[in-house]
Amino acid sequence: MEELKTIGTNVLEENSVYETFQYIVIKLGSEQYGIDIRYIDNIVRMQHITRVPKVAEYLKGVINLRGEVIPVMSLRLKMELETDEITKATRIIILKLEQHGTIGIIVDAVKEVVTLGINEIEKVTYDAKEDGLNFVNGIGKKGDELISILDLNVVALEK
Amino acid sequence: MDVNQYLEIFLDETKEHLENLNAQILQLEQEPEDVGTINEIFRAAHSLKGMAGTMGYKRMQKLTHDMENVFSEIRNGTMKVDSNLIDTLFQCLDALEEYNNTIQETADEGTNDNQALVSKLNEYLKGVSKDAAVSVPTKASPVLPDTSEEKWTDIKVGESELSVLTEAQKSGKNIYGLTVYISEACFLKAARAFLVYKAIEEKAEIMVSNPPAQDIEDEKFELDFSLIVISDHPLEEILSLAGSVSEIERVLGGVYKLPEIREPENVETAPEVEQNQNVPSVAAQPAPAKNVDKKALGKPVVNRTVRVDIEKLDVLMNLVSELIIAKNSLVSASTDERSSNSGFNEQIEYLESVTTNLHESVMKVRMVPIESVVNKFPRMIRDLSKKLDKKMELYMSGEETELDRTVVDEIGDPLMHLLRNAADHGLEPAEVRVQRGKPEVGSIFLEAYQDGNNVVIEVRDDGSGIDVEAVKQKGIDRGVITPEQGESMSEKDIINLLFHAGFSTSKQITDISGRGVGLDVVKSKIESLSGEVEVKSKMGEGSTWIIRLPLTLAIIQALMVTVGGEKYALSLGNIQTIEDISPDEIKLVQNREVIHLRGTVIPIIRLNEELDIASSKSSDENLVVVIVKKGENLAGLVVDELMGQQEIVIKSLGKYISKCKIISGATILGDGEVALILDANALI
Numbered sequence: 001m002e003e004l005k006t007i008g009t010n011v012l013e014e015n016s017v018y019e020t021f022q023y024i025v026i027k028l029g030s031e032q033y034g035i036d037i038r039y040i041d042n043i044v045r046m047q048h049i050t051r052v053p054k055v056a057e058y059l060k061g062v063i064n065l066r067g068e069v070i071p072v073m074s075l076r077l078k079m080e081l082e083t084d085e086i087t088k089a090t091r092i093i094i095l096k097l098e099q100h101g102t103i104g105i106i107v108d109a110v111k112e113v114v115t116l117g118i119n120e121i122e123k124v125t126y127d128a129k130e131d132g133l134n135f136v137n138g139i140g141k142k143g144d145e146l147i148s149i150l151d152l153n154v155v156a157l158e159k
Numbered sequence: 160m161d162v163n164q165y166l167e168i169f170l171d172e173t174k175e176h177l178e179n180l181n182a183q184i185l186q187l188e189q190e191p192e193d194v195g196t197i198n199e200i201f202r203a204a205h206s207l208k209g210m211a212g213t214m215g216y217k218r219m220q221k222l223t224h225d226m227e228n229v230f231s232e233i234r235n236g237t238m239k240v241d242s243n244l245i246d247t248l249f250q251c252l253d254a255l256e257e258y259n260n261t262i263q264e265t266a267d268e269g270t271n272d273n274q275a276l277v278s279k280l281n282e283y284l285k286g287v288s289k290d291a292a293v294s295v296p297t298k299a300s301p302v303l304p305d306t307s308e309e310k311w312t313d314i315k316v317g318e319s320e321l322s323v324l325t326e327a328q329k330s331g332k333n334i335y336g337l338t339v340y341i342s343e344a345c346f347l348k349a350a351r352a353f354l355v356y357k358a359i360e361e362k363a364e365i366m367v368s369n370p371p372a373q374d375i376e377d378e379k380f381e382l383d384f385s386l387i388v389i390s391d392h393p394l395e396e397i398l399s400l401a402g403s404v405s406e407i408e409r410v411l412g413g414v415y416k417l418p419e420i421r422e423p424e425n426v427e428t429a430p431e432v433e434q435n436q437n438v439p440s441v442a443a444q445p446a447p448a449k450n451v452d453k454k455a456l457g458k459p460v461v462n463r464t465v466r467v468d469i470e471k472l473d474v475l476m477n478l479v480s481e482l483i484i485a486k487n488s489l490v491s492a493s494t495d496e497r498s499s500n501s502g503f504n505e506q507i508e509y510l511e512s513v514t515t516n517l518h519e520s521v522m523k524v525r526m527v528p529i530e531s532v533v534n535k536f537p538r539m540i541r542d543l544s545k546k547l548d549k550k551m552e553l554y555m556s557g558e559e560t561e562l563d564r565t566v567v568d569e570i571g572d573p574l575m576h577l578l579r580n581a582a583d584h585g586l587e588p589a590e591v592r593v594q595r596g597k598p599e600v601g602s603i604f605l606e607a608y609q610d611g612n613n614v615v616i617e618v619r620d621d622g623s624g625i626d627v628e629a630v631k632q633k634g635i636d637r638g639v640i641t642p643e644q645g646e647s648m649s650e651k652d653i654i655n656l657l658f659h660a661g662f663s664t665s666k667q668i669t670d671i672s673g674r675g676v677g678l679d680v681v682k683s684k685i686e687s688l689s690g691e692v693e694v695k696s697k698m699g700e701g702s703t704w705i706i707r708l709p710l711t712l713a714i715i716q717a718l719m720v721t722v723g724g725e726k727y728a729l730s731l732g733n734i735q736t737i738e739d740i741s742p743d744e745i746k747l748v749q750n751r752e753v754i755h756l757r758g759t760v761i762p763i764i765r766l767n768e769e770l771d772i773a774s775s776k777s778s779d780e781n782l783v784v785v786i787v788k789k790g791e792n793l794a795g796l797v798v799d800e801l802m803g804q805q806e807i808v809i810k811s812l813g814k815y816i817s818k819c820k821i822i823s824g825a826t827i828l829g830d831g832e833v834a835l836i837l838d839a840n841a842l843i
Binding site for chain 2: 048050053055059061062064067068069070071103156
């Protein structure tokens with residue numbers, strides 16, 4: 001802890017505002033998305049999902065996570081991409097959000113954890129012409145790769 | 160330790176005292192001469208004052224102080240109890256309750272001085288002050304304490320303390336010994352003792368404590384403790400400070416004589432000391448006996464309650480749920496392998512009985528009598544009676560009926576609304592009642608009782624009943640129904656219109672009821688508690704509102720069924736029978752599918768259609784129909800297959816999936832799969 005603090009201050013001196021965030025990088029089709037690690041409760045393998053009737057299409061149903069019933073949504077359907085193809089790499093990421101409680105989102109695969117400094121994240125500005133939701137609130141640059149940072153509150157928003 | 164730690168206790172106790180006061184003052188109005196009642200009131204008011212004082216709520220203390228003065232006059236017989244006085248006292252209680260609510264929200268009593276009330280009380284006091292002057296002195300003279308109970312004289316003082324004490328005495332300070340007796344009925348002796356400490360520390364420095372402070376904090380003491388303190392203030396001040404803490408039976412005290420000083424006067428004091436030591440053996444015995452007697456007479460029913468944090472109970476509840484899940488997996492394992500091992504089955508049976516018992520006992524901890532809610536109603540009816548200028552009497556029974564704590568907390572408002580309705584709309588004015596040949600005083604009944612797995616609460620009045628025609632007309636006027644619909648509706652359906660949002664039949668709007676926001680709120684509140692409400696009424700004879708609430712909310716017996724390959728649970732409480740129906744028994748009435756079963760026509764609901772899934776059965780096969788009941792309506796639910804009965808733990812689907820009305824929750828099956836619970840009430 002002590003050590004961390006000193007490193008933090010050193011960095012601060014070098015680079016006036018230098019905050020770092022950790023993201024879990026997930027794959028959705030050919031794109032990479034980053035999810036803020038602070039909101040992630042758990043990552044579990046794909047399992048049987050009990051369908052709930054009469055709810056939005058992207059809500060796939062509920063799962064049993066250690067005795068708790070957790071709703072699960074398809075990130076693909078939510079983002080209006082084609083339906084999920086369940087493979088061995090498919091995972092459910094359990095998010096704990098202040099506003100929406102605990103929800104799971106289905107992703108194609110989980111790749112790695114990256115640390116991004118605030119100067120490595122580019123804020124995205126959107127034109128008003130798009131009426132769809134903006135799921136991405138920043139683009140992270142790690143080497144050559146681009147990681148879209150998901151705005152989890154928009155992801156969890158009910159349509 | 161600081162006072163805030165005791166805030167919760169303070170709030171709880173204040174609430175209890177206020178409830179008690181409400182009930183007792185109501186009784187006082189009936190029997191103004193009853194000594195027991197006024198003593199009880201006096202005691203409660205005194206405790207309230209003391210508690211408010213120690214917690215530092217000066218305004219609250221002031222108000223209770225003046226109330227106490229009034230009660231004291233009543234007790235002395237110098238003041239007559241009349242209806243006006245009772246009104247004022249009730250207003251005071253309301254004000255106190257407001258303080259309490261403010262404290263609960265902000266930990267501060269607020270700034271309302273309630274000056275009007277205080278001066279009103281003082282006016283009453285002035286009216287009797289002349290006569291009172293005579294009676295006060297006799298009361299004020301302190302009762303000489305029995306030396307045998309002054310245990311502080313036995314305290315052994317260590318050398319270091321002794322030097323401090325001698326020092327203090329030399330500098331002209333007083334040294335007192337105190338013995339504090341805590342009331343036997345007190346549950347939190349340590350907290351009380353702490354409050355006494357705190358009170359005394361305002362005016363004095365505590366030097367020695369017997370038993371030591373640590374033991375007192377850990378509640379390692381009987382009903383009394385003794386202290387030696389140094390102070391600049393007179394003894395009386397300290398005694399009254401300590402005595403103002405509630406549930407303190409009494410505080411004894413005197414000037415403490417230091418051993419060294421006592422030594423030179425050995426000859427003089429020795430007999431005294433001896434006497435002190437001898438007397439206890441003789442006097443100590445009758446004294447406690449007297450105490451017991453007094454208690455037994457004064458308050459025969461002491462409500463022995465345990466305050467348990469609801470969160471802890473929830474944890475316990477969850478543990479039980481997991482145990483049941485574990486049991487369920489054992490059950491499914493045993494059926495899977497078709498093992499006829501009897502020992503294994505025995506184990507399961509044992510586990511089953513254990514979990515059932517555990518469940519029952521945990522549920523019992525959560526159960527509280529509805530008393531705490533209904534106790535405020537007599538007072539409310541009295542107020543209403545004055546406000547509406549109608550004579551009425553409330554008869555309550557079954558206050559001891561127990562319900563889940565969460566339900567009890569929620570049920571107050573709906574009941575209050577129904578009672579107000581009964582008082583305002585139900586009961587006729589006295590002259591109309593006399594014309595109709597009814598007693599002048601209207602009766603309202605509030606009855607609670609257990610009925611199987613339900614608790615039923617009935618609100619009944621002997622008033623005019625519901626005017627069905629008026630309700631129908633109103634419904635048409637409001638556009639809730641069309642005149643044609645009105646013609647074909649049954650009396651019951653019309654009465655049920657009362658629960659429609661924005662429906663009020665009161666010809667004139669009063670501030671008691673009739674804002675048109677009531678009954679639909681009552682209905683939705685009760686439904687949110689998984690209960691139901693219905694009304695029966697007979698024109699001219701009165702109406703009865705019946706609320707049915709489930710005993711438990713967390714674990715239910717359910718029938719497991721499959722629909723289109725998916726598993727669903729149906730609460731057994733709703734299910735009447737299960738029928739095997741051939742497809743050609745289904746008839747169409749008004750384009751709805753019905754079956755004719757033993758003389759009743761029952762509409763059927765195909766669950767696969769409701770659940771948007773294809774049935775796994777072909778259309779010419781016999782149908783499995785589960786007949787469910789909601790109130791007095793029946794419906795048949797068509798399922799694919801029956802799986803059997805199971806005890807299931809209800810889990811919430813979370814707020815994220817709350818839109819699906821026909822699903823009331825989910826449960827976890829033995830194999831870890833989630834099954835949804837169908838809400839039969841929403842389906843019908």
